[in-house]
Amino acid sequence: MIQVLITVWATLSLLIGCGAGDEGRQFLKVRKGSFRSAFTETGELQAVRYFVLAMPMYPWEYGQVKVLSLEKEGAHVKAGDVVGQVDTVDVARRLQQKRADLAIARADFRKLGADQQKEMGGLEAQLRPGQAQPGPHRHAAGPV
Numbered sequence: 001m002i003q004v005l006i007t008v009w010a011t012l013s014l015l016i017g018c019g020a021g022d023e024g025r026q027f028l029k030v031r032k033g034s035f036r037s038a039f040t041e042t043g044e045l046q047a048v049r050y051f052v053l054a055m056p057m058y059p060w061e062y063g064q065v066k067v068l069s070l071e072k073e074g075a076h077v078k079a080g081d082v083v084g085q086v087d088t089v090d091v092a093r094r095l096q097q098k099r100a101d102l103a104i105a106r107a108d109f110r111k112l113g114a115d116q117q118k119e120m121g122g123l124e125a126q127l128r129p130g131q132a133q134p135g136p137h138r139h140a141a142g143p144v
Helices: 002-019 089-127
Strands: 066-070 084-087
Antiparallel strands (some): 066 084
């Protein structure tokens, strides 16, 4: 008997409680169909794989480094895509000058080598016995 009273009391409380305060609630009809769930998140994404590209250091004499183009951060790129371009006019000009300086230095080196070979040939000739030696000759003075 007590169980019946508790069950009746719980049922009545549930029915009365569900009906009270309906004025602030909104009721919708449920229809059969596909269910779509969407959510929005905020925060930062970090790439799984990334590479840091560093600009090479140029001596001041090569001129100012000028960036002509640079891909925007976060852009999608694939292998072989150009992500940035640097103006190389000053560097190319300096490189051309250095190549010309190198060609002159090599020519000077060859000339110096030829001059030394010639001088060595002359010195070796002086050291060989029985050959005329260039330069002043001393004559033995006899009784006068």
